Amino acid sequence: MASEANPRQGRPSMTSAMRSSSFIKEHQQYRPPSKPENHYGIDTVVEDLQASKISSPRQISPFNGVPSAENPPTIVESGVSHELSHPNCTSAPGTKYDKLVATLFYKSTSPRVSNTVHSPVRVPSPTRGQSPKPHPSDSEFPPNMSPSSSIDTFPLEPPASEPEPLDHLYGSHISPMCITSFLHLMSTFPLPPGTADLNSAHRCLKLDATHDYHPTVVELTMSPAPSLDYLSLEDLRKHELIYRFEREWNTDVVLRSDTLWRRYPRLVVFDMDSTLITQEVIDLLAATIQDPPDLGARVADITHRAMLGELEFDGAFRERVKLLKGLPASIFTELRPVLDVTNGVVPLLRALKKLGVKTAVLSGGFLPLTSWLSGELGLDYSHANEVVIDETTGRLTGEVKGRIVGKERKRELLIEIAEKEGIALEQVVAVGDGANDLLMMDAAGLGVAWNAKPRVQMEAGARLNGDSLLDLLYLFGFSDEDIQTLIA
Numbered sequence: 001m002a003s004e005a006n007p008r009q010g011r012p013s014m015t016s017a018m019r020s021s022s023f024i025k026e027h028q029q030y031r032p033p034s035k036p037e038n039h040y041g042i043d044t045v046v047e048d049l050q051a052s053k054i055s056s057p058r059q060i061s062p063f064n065g066v067p068s069a070e071n072p073p074t075i076v077e078s079g080v081s082h083e084l085s086h087p088n089c090t091s092a093p094g095t096k097y098d099k100l101v102a103t104l105f106y107k108s109t110s111p112r113v114s115n116t117v118h119s120p121v122r123v124p125s126p127t128r129g130q131s132p133k134p135h136p137s138d139s140e141f142p143p144n145m146s147p148s149s150s151i152d153t154f155p156l157e158p159p160a161s162e163p164e165p166l167d168h169l170y171g172s173h174i175s176p177m178c179i180t181s182f183l184h185l186m187s188t189f190p191l192p193p194g195t196a197d198l199n200s201a202h203r204c205l206k207l208d209a210t211h212d213y214h215p216t217v218v219e220l221t222m223s224p225a226p227s228l229d230y231l232s233l234e235d236l237r238k239h240e241l242i243y244r245f246e247r248e249w250n251t252d253v254v255l256r257s258d259t260l261w262r263r264y265p266r267l268v269v270f271d272m273d274s275t276l277i278t279q280e281v282i283d284l285l286a287a288t289i290q291d292p293p294d295l296g297a298r299v300a301d302i303t304h305r306a307m308l309g310e311l312e313f314d315g316a317f318r319e320r321v322k323l324l325k326g327l328p329a330s331i332f333t334e335l336r337p338v339l340d341v342t343n344g345v346v347p348l349l350r351a352l353k354k355l356g357v358k359t360a361v362l363s364g365g366f367l368p369l370t371s372w373l374s375g376e377l378g379l380d381y382s383h384a385n386e387v388v389i390d391e392t393t394g395r396l397t398g399e400v401k402g403r404i405v406g407k408e409r410k411r412e413l414l415i416e417i418a419e420k421e422g423i424a425l426e427q428v429v430a431v432g433d434g435a436n437d438l439l440m441m442d443a444a445g446l447g448v449a450w451n452a453k454p455r456v457q458m459e460a461g462a463r464l465n466g467d468s469l470l471d472l473l474y475l476f477g478f479s480d481e482d483i484q485t486l487i488a
Helices: 023-027 042-048 176-186 233-237 240-249 272-276 281-287 295-308 313-323 345-354 367-377 407-421 435-443 454-459 469-476 480-487
Strands: 074-077 080-083 100-106 199-207 215-223 251-257 267-270 358-366 381-389 396-401 428-432 446-450 462-464
Touching (some): 100 469, 176 199, 176 240, 215 469, 233 251, 251 462, 267 407, 272 281, 272 367, 281 295, 281 313, 281 358, 295 313, 313 396, 345 358, 345 469, 345 480, 358 407, 428 435, 435 446, 446 454, 446 469, 462 469, 469 480
Parallel strands (some): 267 428
Antiparallel strands (some): 074 080, 100 215, 100 251, 199 215, 381 396
């Protein structure tokens, strides 16, 4: 008969070989395997780590010279982290995308104020025996919002409210939020067929002079440009969303196709009055006539309406010259010291000369002053109107000699100079402020409205409303360091 099994047989027991000085290791419910895994228990870390062989970290595959959008190679060194993948740098072989360049100028010299119309303060009704008190001045509506007894002087509907100035909230410069808002705006326009994403890159061209060094001029390159089948570049420049963005962020936005000629202009043509100089010469001439006393105001009004495009320029110019009849011809010499050259013109022309760019002034003013100023500034070409002077009296007869340099003549002169110099029109830049400059702006590769009248601001290819004409160089992609080198 078999002997009965030992009741203690098969029961777990701890031999002396299994004992250790670690209470945690002896009583834990899970014991790690002899070969450590990737995740270690606390006791293994403390006691067994030195005897273990930890696997080496995952090796990063070396960069083979071909960037990939899925696995962009990255160089990481001490203090440097650089992404090599950049799909916006060039198009794939066999494909070509039109790129769009947007240059954003922050208008720091003309900050916008909030246009919020505060609700009128309710004035308590007067008690018995008291005369009613007038409303305080701060409780009244602005003049263009208050009722009027004359329907001719008050609009039937109040003006549309302008957007709030967001630069007051996010920073008085081209802030990251400003750039983000602009890119979001551009993403709303349809892209060419076959593309789904808008790639962009930006760089700062100018910093402010304060200790914070915030960007005030930023250039963005976007690829591809919005579909030309949906919206041409000319229409995109005039789009109401672009205008609203400029108002919200207090900026000027200049949109250009990123072509080779954008960076290499060869001829820059300027208007004279209110462009190269800050005044209108014909108004200065009229101001010297004391009889009748209102002549200066009458001439200035005609000039203003002609620049707005309300009057035909040639007829308006002849009318004004008639009012100058009797002025001595020496007045042109006397006005030379009075002319106020626009800020930035002298260094701009110095920079253009160093770049080998030809320059010209096409003025609807008077040749004696235009030729003199052209010589002082070193321009290559000068064209303006020539008035008739009586040889006997030496005074103006009120007539104009030859063809008036109006809008059609300015366009013809621009094309003639470009053909003479062998310059393609794509490499010509025209700068002006009045409606009589629009045709020459349209003929040039780039037309720039400089502190211009409203119609010119909308029609021109670019608009600049700063305090220095040197800003023109940023449109060619030059940074502030480049410009300082050129004007030195």
